[in-house]
Amino acid sequence: MDLSGKKILLGLTGGIACYKSAEFARAMIKEGATVQVVMTDGAKEFITPLTMQALTGHTVYSNQWDDQPDNKMPHIDLTRQADAVVIAPCTANFMSKLANGLGDDLLSTLCLARPAHIPFIVAPAMNAEMWKKPATQRNLNQIKEDGALVMGPASGFQACGEIGDGRMLEPAQMLEEVIAALQPKVLKNRRILITAGPTFEPIDPVRGITNRSSGKMGYAIARAAREAGASVTLISGPTALDTPYHVNRVDVMTAIEMRDAVMSHISHQDIFISVAAVADWRVANASDQKIKKNKNGDTPTLEFTENPDILASIAALPDPPYCVGFAAESEKLRQHAEEKRRKKGIPLLVGNIGHETFGKDDNTLILFDDTGTLELPHGSKQLLARQLIEQIAKRL
Numbered sequence: 001m002d003l004s005g006k007k008i009l010l011g012l013t014g015g016i017a018c019y020k021s022a023e024f025a026r027a028m029i030k031e032g033a034t035v036q037v038v039m040t041d042g043a044k045e046f047i048t049p050l051t052m053q054a055l056t057g058h059t060v061y062s063n064q065w066d067d068q069p070d071n072k073m074p075h076i077d078l079t080r081q082a083d084a085v086v087i088a089p090c091t092a093n094f095m096s097k098l099a100n101g102l103g104d105d106l107l108s109t110l111c112l113a114r115p116a117h118i119p120f121i122v123a124p125a126m127n128a129e130m131w132k133k134p135a136t137q138r139n140l141n142q143i144k145e146d147g148a149l150v151m152g153p154a155s156g157f158q159a160c161g162e163i164g165d166g167r168m169l170e171p172a173q174m175l176e177e178v179i180a181a182l183q184p185k186v187l188k189n190r191r192i193l194i195t196a197g198p199t200f201e202p203i204d205p206v207r208g209i210t211n212r213s214s215g216k217m218g219y220a221i222a223r224a225a226r227e228a229g230a231s232v233t234l235i236s237g238p239t240a241l242d243t244p245y246h247v248n249r250v251d252v253m254t255a256i257e258m259r260d261a262v263m264s265h266i267s268h269q270d271i272f273i274s275v276a277a278v279a280d281w282r283v284a285n286a287s288d289q290k291i292k293k294n295k296n297g298d299t300p301t302l303e304f305t306e307n308p309d310i311l312a313s314i315a316a317l318p319d320p321p322y323c324v325g326f327a328a329e330s331e332k333l334r335q336h337a338e339e340k341r342r343k344k345g346i347p348l349l350v351g352n353i354g355h356e357t358f359g360k361d362d363n364t365l366i367l368f369d370d371t372g373t374l375e376l377p378h379g380s381k382q383l384l385a386r387q388l389i390e391q392i393a394k395r396l
């Protein structure tokens with residue numbers, strides 16, 4: 001679980017998006033977090049403390065004068081054990097308080113009194129006109145400058161009936177942001193290019209040859225890299241996966257398209273990770289029209305031509321980024337993977353057994369570099385992706 005053992009202080013202020021915060025709290029609990037809720041009086045007009053208390057299993061605090069857990073001072077004590085303070089939804093009014101250091105209720109005073117090292121995450125939610133106001137934008141800039149991580153807002157249809165910026169992010173996106181905020185920033189300010197998924201090589205306009213790669217490993221690495229603070233571009237073959245939050249995704253179909261996309265994005269990258277299962281061959285005699293059955297029962301003959309080796313071309317550039325390859329083998333992993341690393345001239349190669357992991361949510365990885373091998377034991381692809389990013393950061 002991504003928030004195992006983490007203590008999150010969740011503050012709710014008086015916006016209509018409070019209804020989403022019930023689901024958000026549950027999502028964090030499902031990931032292993034303990035969630036302590038504090039609500040403004042405004043928030044209590046939108047959702048009852050009872051709901052939040054029942055969902056989180058903890059007393060909800062709201063009043064700085066009356067609420068005194070264990071005879072202590074709630075504005076000081078509630079954040080002392082917290083791993084993060086998250087305000088969702090955050091009203092325009094509360095943003096103004098944060099920007100100006102006001103402490104006129106429990107939640108705003110608690111934000112002032114929180115220890116400086118704790119991640120402070122704010123999810124604005126308001127009507128589009130409120131969001132656009134120069135005062136709100138000034139407050140936004142001030143809050144960011146003061147170190148808050150602002151998530152969203154999203155754009156779209158609003159509860160007031162208007163369309164524009166100001167919607168609070170969905171609970172799943174906010175969950176991803178909180179998880180990311182708690183990861184070590186080992187790739188801060190780094191740029192990283194990742195390929196993922198299979199390629200699709202056409203036979204004719206309606207058929208093609210592909211492979212069983214789902215893209216899950218590459219997408220997990222893209223997510224882990226952005227959690228670690230990198231700016232991530234993901235060049236993806238056809239997959240059914242959602243783009244990880246804050247990752248710039250470029251969709252391609254064929255190996256040639258993937259090569260072209262990699263080449264056009266490679267400059268200024270610090271790291272290139274080739275996770276995609278790129279087809280070794282494409283159909284040389286692909287048809288412009290759908291190939292029809294013929295009455296004699298003749299079957300079409302396909303001819304193949306070799307696809308470019310994207311990873312080897314990047315590794316051979318005059319000033320290449322740090323290159324990491326993936327080898328999906330079906331046997332003799334250790335032998336084939338080390339051979340592949342040397343042939344491609346790359347510092348780090350990650351081996352896995354293709355047919356045991358394609359499409360699955362877990363994997364086992366073996367890292368090969370000049371010093372030897374390192375096994376990352378069986379685990380979820382997301383966990384392994386974070387471990388791999390840590391290993392790459394150590395080698396830069």
Ligand SMILES: Cc1cc2nc3c(=O)[nH]c(=O)nc-3n(C[C@H](O)[C@H](O)[C@H](O)COP(=O)(O)O)c2cc1C
Pocket residue numbers: 012013014015016017040041042043090091092093094125126127130
């Ligand atoms: C029905 C209704 C919906 C509201 N929705 C929002 C909202 O989404 N965002 C916001 O900034 N203010 C919203 N407001 C205004 C705030 O509730 C108001 O500014 C309040 O003083 C905020 O108090 P708080 O920041 O202490 O919670 C809404 C008010 C009403 C009556």
